[in-house]
Amino acid sequence: MNYELLCSKVVAATRLTGNFIRKESMAFDSNSIEYKGLNDMVSYVDKNAEKQLVKNLSKILPGSGFITEEDTEDITDRTFTWIIDPLDGTTNFIHGIPTYSVSVALYEEDKPIIGVVYEINRGEMFSTYKGGPALLNNKEIRVSKAENLTQSLLATGFPYYQFEKQPQYIQLFTDMMQKCHGLRRIGSAAVDLAYVACGRFDAYFEYNLNSYDVAAGAYLVQQAGGQIMNFAGGDEFLQTREVLATNGLLTEEILSTIKKYF
Template sequence: MINYELLCSKVIAIARLTGNFIRKEAMAFDTSSIEYKGLNDLVSYVDKQAEKQLVRNLKKILPDAGFITEEETINVIGKPFTWIIDPLDGTTNFIHGIPTYSISIALYEGDRPVIGVVYEINRGEMFSTYQGGAAYLNNKEIRVSTNENLAQSLLATGFPYYQFDKQPQYIQLFTDMMQKCHGLRRIGSAAVDLAYVACGRFDGYFEYNLNSYDVAAGAYLVQQAGGTVLNFAGGENFLETREILATNAKVTGEILETIKKYF
Protein backbone atom coordinates (compact mmCIF):
# COMPACT_ATOMS: atom_id res chain seq x y z
CA MET A 1 0.00 0.00 0.00
CA ILE A 2 1.55 3.29 -1.13
CA ASN A 3 1.64 6.21 1.28
CA TYR A 4 0.66 8.99 -1.13
CA GLU A 5 1.27 11.74 1.40
CA LEU A 6 4.87 10.63 1.87
CA LEU A 7 5.35 10.11 -1.85
CA CYS A 8 3.98 13.59 -2.56
CA SER A 9 6.43 15.11 -0.08
CA LYS A 10 9.26 13.49 -2.03
CA VAL A 11 7.88 14.86 -5.32
CA ILE A 12 7.76 18.34 -3.78
CA ALA A 13 11.43 18.07 -2.81
CA ILE A 14 12.31 16.96 -6.34
CA ALA A 15 10.34 19.82 -7.90
CA ARG A 16 12.03 22.32 -5.60
CA LEU A 17 15.48 21.00 -6.52
CA THR A 18 14.80 21.30 -10.25
CA GLY A 19 13.22 24.71 -9.69
CA ASN A 20 16.51 25.88 -8.18
CA PHE A 21 18.29 24.76 -11.35
CA ILE A 22 15.82 26.61 -13.59
CA ARG A 23 16.01 29.76 -11.46
CA LYS A 24 19.82 29.74 -11.67
CA GLU A 25 19.83 29.22 -15.44
CA ALA A 26 17.33 32.07 -15.92
CA MET A 27 19.87 34.57 -14.62
CA ALA A 28 22.32 33.87 -17.44
CA PHE A 29 20.08 32.48 -20.19
CA ASP A 30 21.30 33.13 -23.74
CA THR A 31 18.50 33.35 -26.31
CA SER A 32 20.85 31.97 -29.01
CA SER A 33 20.21 28.53 -27.48
CA ILE A 34 16.50 28.57 -28.39
CA GLU A 35 15.26 25.71 -30.55
CA TYR A 36 11.96 25.40 -32.44
CA LYS A 37 9.87 22.24 -32.26
CA GLY A 38 7.29 23.87 -34.54
CA LEU A 39 5.70 27.23 -35.26
CA ASN A 40 6.02 29.32 -32.06
CA ASP A 41 6.75 26.09 -30.15
CA LEU A 42 9.97 26.90 -28.34
CA VAL A 43 12.35 24.78 -26.32
CA SER A 44 15.73 25.32 -24.69
CA TYR A 45 18.47 23.25 -23.09
CA VAL A 46 16.94 24.28 -19.76
CA ASP A 47 13.70 22.41 -20.54
CA LYS A 48 15.63 19.30 -21.54
CA GLN A 49 18.05 19.30 -18.63
CA ALA A 50 15.24 20.00 -16.16
CA GLU A 51 13.26 17.08 -17.55
CA LYS A 52 16.23 14.70 -17.30
CA GLN A 53 16.77 15.77 -13.70
CA LEU A 54 13.12 15.23 -12.81
CA VAL A 55 13.01 11.83 -14.46
CA ARG A 56 16.22 10.68 -12.79
CA ASN A 57 14.97 11.60 -9.32
CA LEU A 58 11.40 10.38 -9.80
CA LYS A 59 12.75 7.00 -10.90
CA LYS A 60 14.44 6.69 -7.52
CA ILE A 61 11.19 7.01 -5.58
CA LEU A 62 9.02 4.85 -7.91
CA PRO A 63 11.32 2.70 -10.07
CA ASP A 64 8.69 0.83 -12.09
CA ALA A 65 6.56 3.81 -13.14
CA GLY A 66 6.28 4.95 -16.74
CA PHE A 67 6.71 8.48 -18.06
CA ILE A 68 4.90 10.86 -20.39
CA THR A 69 7.12 13.91 -20.82
CA GLU A 70 6.92 17.05 -22.92
CA GLU A 71 10.48 17.01 -24.27
CA GLU A 72 10.41 13.24 -24.82
CA THR A 73 13.79 12.71 -23.20
CA ILE A 74 12.06 9.53 -22.09
CA ASN A 75 8.67 7.98 -22.81
CA VAL A 76 8.20 4.67 -21.06
CA ILE A 77 5.03 2.69 -20.50
CA GLY A 78 4.70 1.65 -16.87
CA LYS A 79 2.05 -0.31 -15.03
CA PRO A 80 0.12 0.71 -13.12
CA PHE A 81 1.81 4.07 -12.49
CA THR A 82 2.71 6.85 -14.95
CA TRP A 83 4.38 10.19 -14.30
CA ILE A 84 3.09 13.01 -16.54
CA ILE A 85 5.65 15.82 -16.58
CA ASP A 86 6.14 19.30 -17.96
CA PRO A 87 9.61 20.38 -16.80
CA LEU A 88 9.09 24.04 -17.71
CA ASP A 89 5.52 25.10 -18.41
CA GLY A 90 5.76 28.63 -19.76
CA THR A 91 8.92 28.26 -21.83
CA THR A 92 8.12 31.35 -23.91
CA ASN A 93 7.85 33.40 -20.71
CA PHE A 94 11.15 31.95 -19.50
CA ILE A 95 12.95 32.75 -22.75
CA HIS A 96 11.70 36.33 -22.77
CA GLY A 97 12.45 36.94 -19.11
CA ILE A 98 8.83 37.06 -17.97
CA PRO A 99 8.80 35.53 -14.48
CA THR A 100 5.81 33.22 -14.66
CA TYR A 101 6.68 29.60 -15.39
CA SER A 102 6.35 26.37 -13.52
CA ILE A 103 7.13 22.71 -13.11
CA SER A 104 4.16 20.37 -13.45
CA ILE A 105 4.25 16.78 -12.17
CA ALA A 106 1.31 14.39 -12.00
CA LEU A 107 1.23 10.73 -11.06
CA TYR A 108 -1.52 8.55 -12.48
CA GLU A 109 -2.45 5.11 -11.24
CA GLY A 110 -4.10 3.60 -14.27
CA ASP A 111 -6.48 6.27 -15.55
CA ARG A 112 -6.86 8.25 -12.31
CA PRO A 113 -4.59 10.88 -10.79
CA VAL A 114 -3.15 10.26 -7.33
CA ILE A 115 -0.56 13.07 -7.03
CA GLY A 116 -0.40 16.57 -8.51
CA VAL A 117 2.38 19.11 -7.96
CA VAL A 118 2.76 22.51 -9.62
CA TYR A 119 5.73 24.63 -8.59
CA GLU A 120 5.55 28.29 -9.60
CA ILE A 121 9.27 28.90 -9.47
CA ASN A 122 9.76 32.64 -9.11
CA ARG A 123 7.13 33.19 -6.40
CA GLY A 124 8.23 30.03 -4.63
CA GLU A 125 4.66 28.74 -4.56
CA MET A 126 4.36 24.98 -4.26
CA PHE A 127 0.88 23.68 -5.04
CA SER A 128 0.32 20.03 -4.19
CA THR A 129 -2.30 17.37 -3.67
CA TYR A 130 -2.49 13.61 -3.25
CA GLN A 131 -5.08 10.89 -2.97
CA GLY A 132 -6.65 11.00 0.46
CA GLY A 133 -5.51 14.56 1.14
CA ALA A 134 -6.64 18.08 0.31
CA ALA A 135 -5.08 20.64 -2.04
CA TYR A 136 -2.30 22.77 -0.58
CA LEU A 137 -0.24 25.87 -1.25
CA ASN A 138 3.02 25.74 0.67
CA ASN A 139 1.42 23.26 3.09
CA LYS A 140 -1.65 25.43 3.73
CA GLU A 141 -4.97 24.00 2.57
CA ILE A 142 -6.60 25.81 -0.35
CA ARG A 143 -10.08 25.84 -1.85
CA VAL A 144 -11.63 27.22 -5.01
CA SER A 145 -13.43 30.57 -4.88
CA THR A 146 -17.00 31.01 -3.69
CA ASN A 147 -18.16 33.39 -6.44
CA GLU A 148 -21.55 32.28 -7.66
CA ASN A 149 -21.92 34.24 -10.88
CA LEU A 150 -19.84 35.01 -13.92
CA ALA A 151 -20.30 38.77 -13.64
CA GLN A 152 -18.17 38.82 -10.47
CA SER A 153 -15.56 36.38 -11.77
CA LEU A 154 -11.99 36.74 -13.00
CA LEU A 155 -11.09 34.22 -15.69
CA ALA A 156 -7.91 32.96 -17.31
CA THR A 157 -7.32 31.62 -20.79
CA GLY A 158 -4.62 31.02 -23.36
CA PHE A 159 -4.21 32.33 -26.89
CA PRO A 160 -3.63 29.96 -29.82
CA TYR A 161 -0.04 30.08 -31.02
CA TYR A 162 -0.37 27.41 -33.70
CA GLN A 163 -3.22 25.54 -35.43
CA PHE A 164 -5.05 28.76 -36.11
CA ASP A 165 -8.08 27.14 -37.79
CA LYS A 166 -10.20 27.71 -34.65
CA GLN A 167 -8.89 31.21 -34.03
CA PRO A 168 -11.88 33.13 -35.46
CA GLN A 169 -14.45 31.54 -33.13
CA TYR A 170 -12.00 31.71 -30.24
CA ILE A 171 -11.69 35.47 -30.69
CA GLN A 172 -15.48 35.67 -30.73
CA LEU A 173 -15.51 33.70 -27.49
CA PHE A 174 -12.98 36.12 -25.93
CA THR A 175 -15.12 39.08 -26.95
CA ASP A 176 -18.27 37.54 -25.52
CA MET A 177 -16.61 36.45 -22.28
CA MET A 178 -14.94 39.83 -21.72
CA GLN A 179 -18.35 41.44 -21.53
CA LYS A 180 -19.61 38.95 -18.94
CA CYS A 181 -16.89 38.93 -16.28
CA HIS A 182 -14.41 41.12 -14.41
CA GLY A 183 -11.75 40.30 -17.00
CA LEU A 184 -9.64 37.72 -18.81
CA ARG A 185 -6.00 37.03 -17.99
CA ARG A 186 -3.41 35.27 -20.12
CA ILE A 187 -0.48 34.33 -17.88
CA GLY A 188 1.29 31.94 -20.23
CA SER A 189 1.45 28.78 -18.10
CA ALA A 190 -1.55 26.45 -18.09
CA ALA A 191 -0.29 24.74 -14.95
CA VAL A 192 -0.20 28.07 -13.09
CA ASP A 193 -3.64 29.04 -14.43
CA LEU A 194 -5.08 25.84 -13.01
CA ALA A 195 -3.26 26.23 -9.70
CA TYR A 196 -4.72 29.73 -9.43
CA VAL A 197 -8.22 28.32 -9.96
CA ALA A 198 -7.51 25.79 -7.22
CA CYS A 199 -6.56 28.49 -4.71
CA GLY A 200 -9.39 30.87 -5.66
CA ARG A 201 -7.45 33.58 -7.50
CA PHE A 202 -9.24 32.74 -10.73
CA ASP A 203 -12.84 31.58 -10.81
CA GLY A 204 -12.40 29.75 -14.09
CA TYR A 205 -9.94 28.89 -16.85
CA PHE A 206 -10.46 27.61 -20.39
CA GLU A 207 -8.14 26.73 -23.28
CA TYR A 208 -7.77 24.27 -26.15
CA ASN A 209 -4.90 22.50 -27.96
CA LEU A 210 -3.25 21.50 -24.73
CA ASN A 211 -1.43 18.27 -23.96
CA SER A 212 -1.72 16.01 -20.94
CA TYR A 213 1.55 17.25 -19.46
CA ASP A 214 0.25 20.83 -19.52
CA VAL A 215 -2.82 20.17 -17.41
CA ALA A 216 -2.67 16.80 -15.62
CA ALA A 217 -1.29 18.09 -12.31
CA GLY A 218 -3.20 21.37 -12.31
CA ALA A 219 -6.52 19.75 -13.14
CA TYR A 220 -6.14 17.38 -10.20
CA LEU A 221 -5.41 20.33 -7.94
CA VAL A 222 -8.66 21.99 -9.02
CA GLN A 223 -10.66 18.82 -8.42
CA GLN A 224 -9.11 18.26 -5.00
CA ALA A 225 -9.80 21.89 -4.07
CA GLY A 226 -13.52 21.48 -4.77
CA GLY A 227 -13.64 22.63 -8.40
CA THR A 228 -14.86 21.10 -11.63
CA VAL A 229 -12.82 20.17 -14.71
CA LEU A 230 -14.53 19.41 -18.03
CA ASN A 231 -14.01 19.65 -21.77
CA PHE A 232 -15.85 22.14 -23.95
CA ALA A 233 -18.73 19.71 -24.46
CA GLY A 234 -19.18 19.25 -20.73
CA GLY A 235 -17.55 15.80 -20.64
CA GLU A 236 -14.87 14.64 -18.26
CA ASN A 237 -12.33 13.34 -20.81
CA PHE A 238 -10.48 16.66 -21.11
CA LEU A 239 -7.09 14.98 -21.52
CA GLU A 240 -8.23 13.14 -24.65
CA THR A 241 -10.14 16.02 -26.26
CA ARG A 242 -7.40 18.57 -25.49
CA GLU A 243 -10.01 21.12 -24.38
CA ILE A 244 -10.26 22.16 -20.78
CA LEU A 245 -12.62 24.21 -18.64
CA ALA A 246 -11.75 24.39 -14.96
CA THR A 247 -13.99 26.32 -12.57
CA ASN A 248 -14.98 26.76 -8.94
CA ALA A 249 -18.02 24.59 -9.84
CA LYS A 250 -20.42 27.49 -9.21
CA VAL A 251 -19.89 29.32 -12.53
CA THR A 252 -19.50 26.23 -14.70
CA GLY A 253 -22.95 26.48 -16.27
CA GLU A 254 -22.60 30.11 -17.37
CA ILE A 255 -19.13 29.63 -18.84
CA LEU A 256 -19.99 26.35 -20.55
CA GLU A 257 -23.10 27.88 -22.10
CA THR A 258 -20.98 30.65 -23.62
CA ILE A 259 -18.28 28.26 -24.86
CA LYS A 260 -20.85 26.03 -26.56
CA LYS A 261 -22.01 28.96 -28.67
CA TYR A 262 -18.67 28.87 -30.48
CA PHE A 263 -17.37 25.31 -30.01
Protein backbone atom coordinates (compact mmCIF):
# COMPACT_ATOMS: atom_id res chain seq x y z
CA MET A 1 0.00 0.00 0.00
CA ASN A 2 1.19 3.52 -0.83
CA TYR A 3 0.66 5.19 2.54
CA GLU A 4 1.82 8.61 1.34
CA LEU A 5 -0.76 8.64 -1.45
CA LEU A 6 -3.43 7.38 0.94
CA CYS A 7 -2.58 10.18 3.37
CA SER A 8 -2.88 12.81 0.63
CA LYS A 9 -6.40 11.59 -0.12
CA VAL A 10 -7.32 11.72 3.56
CA VAL A 11 -5.93 15.25 3.82
CA ALA A 12 -8.11 16.32 0.88
CA ALA A 13 -11.26 14.78 2.42
CA THR A 14 -10.45 16.35 5.80
CA ARG A 15 -9.96 19.77 4.23
CA LEU A 16 -13.35 19.55 2.51
CA THR A 17 -15.03 18.93 5.86
CA GLY A 18 -13.06 21.73 7.47
CA ASN A 19 -14.14 24.12 4.74
CA PHE A 20 -17.77 23.16 5.34
CA ILE A 21 -17.41 23.84 9.07
CA ARG A 22 -15.72 27.19 8.42
CA LYS A 23 -18.54 28.25 6.11
CA GLU A 24 -21.22 27.21 8.61
CA SER A 25 -19.48 29.12 11.41
CA MET A 26 -20.24 32.40 9.62
CA ALA A 27 -23.98 32.10 10.27
CA PHE A 28 -24.25 29.55 13.05
CA ASP A 29 -27.44 29.76 15.14
CA SER A 30 -26.91 28.69 18.74
CA ASN A 31 -30.60 27.75 18.95
CA SER A 32 -29.73 24.63 16.95
CA ILE A 33 -27.73 23.13 19.82
CA GLU A 34 -28.73 19.74 21.19
CA TYR A 35 -27.55 18.15 24.45
CA LYS A 36 -26.32 14.56 24.49
CA GLY A 37 -25.62 14.80 28.23
CA LEU A 38 -24.42 17.25 30.88
CA ASN A 39 -22.38 19.93 29.08
CA ASP A 40 -22.09 17.57 26.09
CA MET A 41 -23.36 19.55 23.12
CA VAL A 42 -23.86 18.78 19.45
CA SER A 43 -25.18 20.74 16.48
CA TYR A 44 -26.30 20.06 12.93
CA VAL A 45 -22.79 21.13 11.89
CA ASP A 46 -21.20 18.21 13.77
CA LYS A 47 -23.72 15.75 12.32
CA ASN A 48 -23.52 16.97 8.72
CA ALA A 49 -19.73 17.23 8.86
CA GLU A 50 -19.54 13.64 10.05
CA LYS A 51 -21.84 12.37 7.30
CA GLN A 52 -19.75 14.16 4.68
CA LEU A 53 -16.49 12.86 6.12
CA VAL A 54 -17.73 9.26 6.36
CA LYS A 55 -18.96 9.40 2.76
CA ASN A 56 -15.65 10.68 1.41
CA LEU A 57 -13.45 8.37 3.49
CA SER A 58 -15.57 5.40 2.43
CA LYS A 59 -14.70 6.21 -1.17
CA ILE A 60 -10.99 6.11 -0.33
CA LEU A 61 -11.20 2.67 1.32
CA PRO A 62 -14.47 0.92 0.41
CA GLY A 63 -15.58 -1.56 3.04
CA SER A 64 -13.59 -0.01 5.87
CA GLY A 65 -14.98 0.33 9.38
CA PHE A 66 -15.69 3.45 11.41
CA ILE A 67 -15.67 4.67 14.98
CA THR A 68 -17.41 8.03 14.97
CA GLU A 69 -18.49 10.56 17.59
CA GLU A 70 -22.04 11.10 16.34
CA ASP A 71 -22.67 7.44 15.46
CA THR A 72 -23.10 8.02 11.73
CA GLU A 73 -21.30 4.70 11.39
CA ASP A 74 -20.14 2.29 14.07
CA ILE A 75 -18.48 -0.66 12.37
CA THR A 76 -15.30 -1.98 13.96
CA ASP A 77 -14.86 -5.58 12.77
CA ARG A 78 -12.86 -4.69 9.65
CA THR A 79 -9.17 -4.76 8.73
CA PHE A 80 -9.16 -0.97 8.29
CA THR A 81 -10.98 1.27 10.77
CA TRP A 82 -11.37 5.03 10.66
CA ILE A 83 -11.52 6.79 14.05
CA ILE A 84 -12.91 10.26 13.42
CA ASP A 85 -14.12 13.38 15.16
CA PRO A 86 -15.66 15.72 12.60
CA LEU A 87 -15.59 18.71 14.95
CA ASP A 88 -13.28 18.43 17.94
CA GLY A 89 -13.92 21.52 20.03
CA THR A 90 -17.68 21.77 19.60
CA THR A 91 -18.04 24.00 22.68
CA ASN A 92 -15.52 26.45 21.20
CA PHE A 93 -17.36 26.38 17.87
CA ILE A 94 -20.75 27.04 19.48
CA HIS A 95 -19.40 29.99 21.47
CA GLY A 96 -17.44 31.46 18.55
CA ILE A 97 -14.01 30.70 19.99
CA PRO A 98 -11.70 29.99 17.05
CA THR A 99 -9.98 26.76 18.01
CA TYR A 100 -11.59 23.59 16.69
CA SER A 101 -10.53 20.86 14.35
CA VAL A 102 -11.27 17.81 12.25
CA SER A 103 -9.53 14.66 13.49
CA VAL A 104 -9.06 11.55 11.33
CA ALA A 105 -7.07 8.43 12.18
CA LEU A 106 -6.89 5.21 10.20
CA TYR A 107 -5.99 1.95 11.92
CA GLU A 108 -4.94 -1.25 10.20
CA GLU A 109 -5.91 -4.01 12.63
CA ASP A 110 -4.83 -2.41 15.91
CA LYS A 111 -2.06 -0.15 14.60
CA PRO A 112 -2.33 3.46 13.35
CA ILE A 113 -1.21 4.10 9.79
CA ILE A 114 -2.66 7.58 9.11
CA GLY A 115 -3.17 10.58 11.39
CA VAL A 116 -4.62 13.91 10.23
CA VAL A 117 -5.68 16.91 12.33
CA TYR A 118 -6.94 20.04 10.58
CA GLU A 119 -7.09 23.17 12.73
CA ILE A 120 -9.70 25.02 10.75
CA ASN A 121 -9.33 28.69 11.63
CA ARG A 122 -5.55 28.87 11.16
CA GLY A 123 -5.67 26.58 8.14
CA GLU A 124 -3.09 24.26 9.69
CA MET A 125 -3.08 20.71 8.33
CA PHE A 126 -1.14 18.26 10.50
CA SER A 127 -0.61 14.87 8.90
CA THR A 128 1.45 11.71 9.10
CA TYR A 129 1.48 8.21 7.65
CA LYS A 130 3.18 4.88 8.26
CA GLY A 131 6.84 5.13 7.32
CA GLY A 132 6.66 8.90 6.82
CA PRO A 133 7.35 12.07 8.81
CA ALA A 134 4.94 14.20 10.81
CA LEU A 135 4.02 17.28 8.78
CA LEU A 136 2.44 20.70 9.24
CA ASN A 137 1.30 22.09 5.91
CA ASN A 138 3.77 19.72 4.21
CA LYS A 139 6.76 20.80 6.33
CA GLU A 140 8.30 18.29 8.73
CA ILE A 141 7.73 18.89 12.44
CA ARG A 142 9.34 17.52 15.60
CA VAL A 143 8.57 17.64 19.30
CA SER A 144 10.32 20.18 21.51
CA LYS A 145 13.69 19.77 23.22
CA ALA A 146 12.68 21.03 26.67
CA GLU A 147 14.50 18.87 29.22
CA ASN A 148 12.65 19.76 32.41
CA LEU A 149 9.34 21.21 33.57
CA THR A 150 10.87 24.58 34.46
CA GLN A 151 11.44 25.13 30.71
CA SER A 152 8.05 23.85 29.60
CA LEU A 153 4.59 24.99 28.55
CA LEU A 154 1.93 22.37 29.17
CA ALA A 155 -1.61 21.79 27.92
CA THR A 156 -4.52 20.10 29.64
CA GLY A 157 -8.29 19.90 29.67
CA PHE A 158 -10.86 20.38 32.39
CA PRO A 159 -13.50 17.71 33.08
CA TYR A 160 -17.03 18.87 32.24
CA TYR A 161 -18.75 15.71 33.51
CA GLN A 162 -17.83 12.75 35.74
CA PHE A 163 -16.50 15.06 38.41
CA GLU A 164 -15.53 12.38 40.92
CA LYS A 165 -11.83 12.76 40.03
CA GLN A 166 -11.95 16.55 40.07
CA PRO A 167 -10.43 17.08 43.57
CA GLN A 168 -7.19 15.24 42.79
CA TYR A 169 -7.09 16.76 39.31
CA ILE A 170 -7.14 20.24 40.82
CA GLN A 171 -4.29 19.16 43.11
CA LEU A 172 -2.39 17.99 40.04
CA PHE A 173 -3.01 21.37 38.32
CA THR A 174 -1.67 23.19 41.37
CA ASP A 175 1.45 21.04 41.45
CA MET A 176 2.11 21.41 37.72
CA MET A 177 1.52 25.18 37.68
CA GLN A 178 4.27 25.65 40.23
CA LYS A 179 6.79 23.78 38.07
CA CYS A 180 6.26 25.04 34.50
CA HIS A 181 5.85 28.21 32.43
CA GLY A 182 2.08 27.70 32.47
CA LEU A 183 -0.89 25.47 31.75
CA ARG A 184 -3.08 26.08 28.71
CA ARG A 185 -6.60 24.81 28.08
CA ILE A 186 -7.40 25.23 24.38
CA GLY A 187 -10.52 23.09 24.22
CA SER A 188 -9.62 20.64 21.43
CA ALA A 189 -7.66 17.54 22.43
CA ALA A 190 -6.72 16.93 18.80
CA VAL A 191 -5.15 20.39 18.55
CA ASP A 192 -3.40 19.99 21.91
CA LEU A 193 -1.74 16.83 20.65
CA ALA A 194 -0.85 18.37 17.30
CA TYR A 195 0.78 21.25 19.17
CA VAL A 196 2.87 18.77 21.18
CA ALA A 197 3.90 17.17 17.89
CA CYS A 198 5.15 20.47 16.48
CA GLY A 199 6.81 21.65 19.70
CA ARG A 200 4.44 24.44 20.71
CA PHE A 201 3.50 22.50 23.82
CA ASP A 202 6.06 20.35 25.58
CA ALA A 203 3.44 17.99 27.01
CA TYR A 204 -0.31 17.47 27.35
CA PHE A 205 -2.41 15.47 29.79
CA GLU A 206 -6.14 14.89 30.20
CA TYR A 207 -8.66 12.23 31.21
CA ASN A 208 -12.29 11.42 30.22
CA LEU A 209 -11.27 11.31 26.57
CA ASN A 210 -12.69 9.17 23.78
CA SER A 211 -10.73 7.37 21.09
CA TYR A 212 -11.94 9.77 18.39
CA ASP A 213 -10.62 12.74 20.40
CA VAL A 214 -7.04 11.52 20.48
CA ALA A 215 -6.34 8.76 17.94
CA ALA A 216 -5.03 11.02 15.17
CA GLY A 217 -3.17 13.45 17.43
CA ALA A 218 -1.52 10.66 19.38
CA TYR A 219 -0.08 9.20 16.19
CA LEU A 220 1.22 12.63 15.20
CA VAL A 221 3.06 12.89 18.52
CA GLN A 222 4.64 9.46 18.07
CA GLN A 223 5.67 10.17 14.49
CA ALA A 224 7.18 13.51 15.54
CA GLY A 225 9.43 11.81 18.07
CA GLY A 226 7.31 12.11 21.20
CA GLN A 227 5.73 9.63 23.58
CA ILE A 228 2.09 8.84 24.31
CA MET A 229 0.72 6.81 27.24
CA ASN A 230 -1.94 6.64 29.93
CA PHE A 231 -1.53 7.93 33.49
CA ALA A 232 0.03 4.64 34.57
CA GLY A 233 2.63 4.83 31.81
CA GLY A 234 1.00 2.09 29.73
CA ASP A 235 0.15 1.90 26.04
CA GLU A 236 -3.62 1.45 26.52
CA PHE A 237 -4.47 5.15 26.42
CA LEU A 238 -7.42 4.63 24.05
CA GLN A 239 -8.95 2.09 26.41
CA THR A 240 -8.30 3.83 29.74
CA ARG A 241 -9.37 7.27 28.40
CA GLU A 242 -6.31 8.90 29.97
CA VAL A 243 -3.63 10.53 27.85
CA LEU A 244 -0.19 11.86 28.59
CA ALA A 245 1.75 13.09 25.56
CA THR A 246 5.28 14.39 25.97
CA ASN A 247 8.39 15.25 23.99
CA GLY A 248 9.99 12.17 25.55
CA LEU A 249 12.42 14.16 27.67
CA LEU A 250 9.75 15.17 30.20
CA THR A 251 8.00 11.83 30.51
CA GLU A 252 9.56 10.63 33.75
CA GLU A 253 9.15 13.95 35.57
CA ILE A 254 5.50 14.46 34.55
CA LEU A 255 4.49 10.82 35.02
CA SER A 256 5.89 10.76 38.55
CA THR A 257 3.85 13.89 39.36
CA ILE A 258 0.65 12.45 37.89
CA LYS A 259 1.08 9.19 39.80
CA LYS A 260 0.99 11.12 43.07
CA TYR A 261 -2.67 11.91 42.42
CA PHE A 262 -3.90 9.13 40.09
